[in-house]
Amino acid sequence: MAMSRAxxxxxxxxxxxxxxxxxxxxxxxxxxxxxxxKDPILGVTEAFLADPSPDxxxxxxxxxxxxxxxxxxxxxxxxxxxxxxxxxxMEYLPMGGSIKMIEESLKLAYGEDSQFIxxxxxxxxxxxxxxxxxxxxxxxxxxxIKNAPDGSFFLLHACAHNPTGVDPSEEQxxxxxxxxxxxxxxxxxxxxxxxxxxxxxxxxxxxxRIFLEDGHQIGCAQSYxxxxxxxxxxxxxxxxxxxxxxxxxxxxxxxQQIARPMYSxxxxxxxxxxxxxxxxxELKTLWLKEVxxxxxxxxxxxxxxxxxxxxxxxxxxxxxxxxxIGMFCYSGMTPEQVDxxxxxxHIYMTRNGRISMAGVxxxxxxYLANAIHECHAVII
Amino acid sequence: xxxxxxxxxVLRGGKSEARAxxxxxxxxxxxxxxxxxxxxxxxxxxGxxxxxPDPILGVSEAFKADKNDLxxxxxxxxxxxxxxxxxxxxxxxxxxxxxLEKGENKEYLxxxxxxxxxxxxxxxxxGADNPVLKQGRVATLQSLSGTGSLRLAAxxxxxxxxxxxxxxxxxxxxxxxxxxxxxRVPWSEYRYYDPxxxxxxxxxxxxxIQAAPDGSFVLLHGCAHNPTGIDPTPEQWEKIxxxxxxxxxxxxxxxxxxxxxxxxxxxxxSSVxxxxxxGLEVFVAQSYSKNLGxxxxxxxxxxxxxxxxxxxxxxxxxxKRLARPMYSxxxxxxxxxVANVVGDPTMxxxxxxxxxxxxxxxxxxxxxxxxxxxxxDKSGKDWSFILRQIGMFSYTGLNKTQSDNMTDKWHxxxxxxxxxxxxxxxxxxCEYLADAIIDSFHNGLGTAK
Numbered sequence: 168m169a170m171s172r173a174x175x176x177x178x179x180x181x182x183x184x185x186x187x188x189x190x191x192x193x194x195x196x197x198x199x200x201x202x203x204x205k206d207p208i209l210g211v212t213e214a215f216l217a218d219p220s221p222d223x224x225x226x227x228x229x230x231x232x233x234x235x236x237x238x239x240x241x242x243x244x245x246x247x248x249x250x251x252x253x254x255x256x257m258e259y260l261p262m263g264g265s266i267k268m269i270e271e272s273l274k275l276a277y278g279e280d281s282q283f284i285x286x287x288x289x290x291x292x293x294x295x296x297x298x299x300x301x302x303x304x305x306x307x308x309x310x311x312i313k314n315a316p317d318g319s320f321f322l323l324h325a326c327a328h329n330p331t332g333v334d335p336s337e338e339q340x341x342x343x344x345x346x347x348x349x350x351x352x353x354x355x356x357x358x359x360x361x362x363x364x365x366x367x368x369x370x371x372x373x374x375x376r377i378f379l380e381d382g383h384q385i386g387c388a389q390s391y392x393x394x395x396x397x398x399x400x401x402x403x404x405x406x407x408x409x410x411x412x413x414x415x416x417x418x419x420x421x422x423q424q425i426a427r428p429m430y431s432x433x434x435x436x437x438x439x440x441x442x443x444x445x446x447x448x449e450l451k452t453l454w455l456k457e458v459x460x461x462x463x464x465x466x467x468x469x470x471x472x473x474x475x476x477x478x479x480x481x482x483x484x485x486x487x488x489x490x491x492i493g494m495f496c497y498s499g500m501t502p503e504q505v506d507x508x509x510x511x512x513h514i515y516m517t518r519n520g521r522i523s524m525a526g527v528x529x530x531x532x533x534y535l536a537n538a539i540h541e542c543h544a545v546i547i
Numbered sequence: 548x549x550x551x552x553x554x555x556x557v558l559r560g561g562k563s564e565a566r567a568x569x570x571x572x573x574x575x576x577x578x579x580x581x582x583x584x585x586x587x588x589x590x591x592x593x594g595x596x597x598x599x600p601d602p603i604l605g606v607s608e609a610f611k612a613d614k615n616d617l618x619x620x621x622x623x624x625x626x627x628x629x630x631x632x633x634x635x636x637x638x639x640x641x642x643x644x645x646x647l648e649k650g651e652n653k654e655y656l657x658x659x660x661x662x663x664x665x666x667x668x669x670x671x672x673x674g675a676d677n678p679v680l681k682q683g684r685v686a687t688l689q690s691l692s693g694t695g696s697l698r699l700a701a702x703x704x705x706x707x708x709x710x711x712x713x714x715x716x717x718x719x720x721x722x723x724x725x726x727x728x729x730x731r732v733p734w735s736e737y738r739y740y741d742p743x744x745x746x747x748x749x750x751x752x753x754x755x756i757q758a759a760p761d762g763s764f765v766l767l768h769g770c771a772h773n774p775t776g777i778d779p780t781p782e783q784w785e786k787i788x789x790x791x792x793x794x795x796x797x798x799x800x801x802x803x804x805x806x807x808x809x810x811x812x813x814x815x816x817s818s819v820x821x822x823x824x825x826g827l828e829v830f831v832a833q834s835y836s837k838n839l840g841x842x843x844x845x846x847x848x849x850x851x852x853x854x855x856x857x858x859x860x861x862x863x864x865x866x867k868r869l870a871r872p873m874y875s876x877x878x879x880x881x882x883x884x885v886a887n888v889v890g891d892p893t894m895x896x897x898x899x900x901x902x903x904x905x906x907x908x909x910x911x912x913x914x915x916x917x918x919x920x921x922x923x924d925k926s927g928k929d930w931s932f933i934l935r936q937i938g939m940f941s942y943t944g945l946n947k948t949q950s951d952n953m954t955d956k957w958h959x960x961x962x963x964x965x966x967x968x969x970x971x972x973x974x975x976x977c978e979y980l981a982d983a984i985i986d987s988f989h990n991g992l993g994t995a996k
């Protein structure tokens with residue numbers, strides 16, 4: 168650095184005089200800034216990539232893979248991109264985002280013919296995507312709902328709970344909804360997997376529809392990362408059901424006030440893809456077919472994994488693998504068992520025992536089952 | 548009814564357990580018996596007021612509603628062609644076509660963004676041969692354009708320098724204050740605009756930076772100051788650097804117009820490079836909204852020049868940690884466009900040419916406006932400040948009342964601080980605009996609204 172200063176353009180006297188000051192400034196401002204801990208989920212993928220073993224399996228990944236373990240871009244997405252490339256200018260979206268994308272997103276979440284949409288009661292903005300036990304501890308959940316102070320805000324996963332894959336049944340959702348009414352809690356739904364869970368977007372929105380029928384005013388965060396494979400595009404929608412149109416306008420205006428000093432207005436590309444697909448009946452049909460295809464593959468892999476484990480004569484119950492839904496499966500494995508899976512079998516997953524079923528293929532399911540079986544066998 | 552009043556006090560006050568809009572707040576004391584009778588359906592959001600309209604967007608909306616043929620929108624902060632149309636750069640269309648052909652996947656980017664993009668951006672800003680890059684001393688994170696970069700930096704400042712203040716120019720881009728307010732970072736202003744000269748109040752600027760507590764963050768516009776268009780001269784930049792060094796302040800650049808101001812990427816980065824050359828640690832928030840016309844893609848970066856590579860790694864890791872709960876990872880599309888354009892020598896050359904053309908059009912329009920004003924204004928007023936200003940915007944020196952006259956009488960839409968966007972001006976409209984400015988300046992007085 169001293170060399171570059173000397174070599175720099177003709178020094179004014181001032182600059183030489185301040186040379187000493189510059190040297191002092193080499194003591195960094197950031198001495199007290201600690202290195203951050205590595206993100207646990209992303210670290211898994213890094214370790215996987217670094218592993219030279221031909222048998223390695225990545226079931227830490229939070230993104231869909233096809234049966235060859237490759238990332239997928241949906242045909243409907245490619246077609247939408249072909250249509251929009253070069254055609255649109257890139258002028259700033261309004262702070263609240265793409266109107267078309269929001270309209271289509273609300274129809275998906277609240278229902279095609281939703282009266283709330285017709286009455287303009289939903290404040291919605293385009294957002295930057297969405298953000299142990301082996302079964303549901305339903306009584307524990309109900310206790311916590313009852314014991315929370317009245318009017319608490321609850322974050323609920325609309326479908327395909329992450330990381331457990333354990334969803335309440337329809338009857339259980341109805342009970343939860345009822346208790347919410349009694350306690351006047353605010354239900355906020357995180358819906359990152361609509362369509363991706365069961366293969367049917369309407370079915371995956373059932374919990375939301377139940378709460379709406381029961382008269383709750385909900386909040387909802389939707390993401391198109393998984394169900395349209397738009398991960399890196401950061402496309403989603405935040406909506407809040409209000410009393411009436413006027414209130415929806417006020418709430419939306421405040422959401423925009425929060426967005427403006429965060430990022431001014433949201434990115435357009437993903438929004439255009441979404442609105443192009445959902446706004447065109449043919450493309451939408453294609454999408455529904457493709458998202459069902461992804462969900463079916465996952466469901467198929469769950470069955471295969473369970474069957475393989477049972478075939479190996481595992482005395483444990485693996486019902487939870489097929490009872491759970493969505494991309495993730497909570498295996499119930501301990502961190503030590505997970506470490507063994509990684510170190511001995513080159514199988515990568517997060518240490519909480521969460522398996523991404525998206526990383527399971529017909530090619531590796533037997534290997535995976537065998538490895539899990541081995542790790543459990545030791546404990547017994 | 549006392550209990551209703553109590554309920555409504557609960558709704559408004561928000562201090563008790565029951566949140567605003569609690570439907571059954573009344574029933575808490577009389578559980579069961581009164582529940583049915585007094586179920587008042589008041590929303591949780593009853594207390595949410597309507598936010599004020601955005602001062603800049605409101606201009607465009609009013610413009611759209613105006614039916615007059617002569618109307619002109621000079622509020623817009625986006626480049627327009629001579630035909631007053633939005634402009635997608637040819638090199639961007641090429642890049643997108645190429646990307647479509649490549650058919651790359653849409654996997655999540657890492658939290659810090661696309662590596663090729665970060666490398667290209669740091670090289671553009673600091674110069675590809677800059678020692679700080681070779682030494683690995685720069686932490687760069689792709690972020691959500693200029694706003695996102697500023698917000699990340701603000702969050703970092705709030706966490707690691709909670710006692711520090713950010714000094715911002717008076718005036719500055721309106722959203723700067725919102726960003727620091729929402730990030731809970733205190734700020735104060737340094738003098739910048741001198742209405743008497745319609746130029747830089749340099750003495751005031753230096754004095755205010757001098758007077759601030761040591762170790763403040765000084766927010767500087769790298770080039771093409773928004774909203775005034777008034778930039779320090781190279782000599783003035785040296786003196787600004789002197790006082791910042793002396794006070795051990797942290798220079799914090801907002802670079803939204805690199806290449807767009809003078810037409811030259813290197814020239815427009817000279818202020819930033821001057822500070823870096825002195826061995827200082829520097830924050831730089833950067834955006835491709837204007838210079839690559841990628842407004843809606845939200846593509847930019849926060850860069851922090853640190854004293855050593857080890858420091859840069861730590862700073863980068865903490866910026867990532869701040870970004871993760873905000874948006875997890877940044878959007879890919881704009882980053883790929885930039886990486887493709889900058890990474891290909893032919894496209895890079897084409898970009899530089901298109902940028903020169905855009906900057907050139909603005910300079911021509913400035914000249915024509917000045918010529919028209921000088922020719923038409925018989926008062927002898929010196930309008931040459933228009934030529935000294937640079938970039939998309941120009942501070943006309945018109946006050947609010949005069950600006951209102953521009954709109955009400957002449958159907959020219961601008962912001963109330965007297966700022967016009969030359970990006971929205973065509974050569975064909977210069978004479979009309981000159982007439983309007985002259986009229987508003989000399990006659991547009993009256994009771995301020």
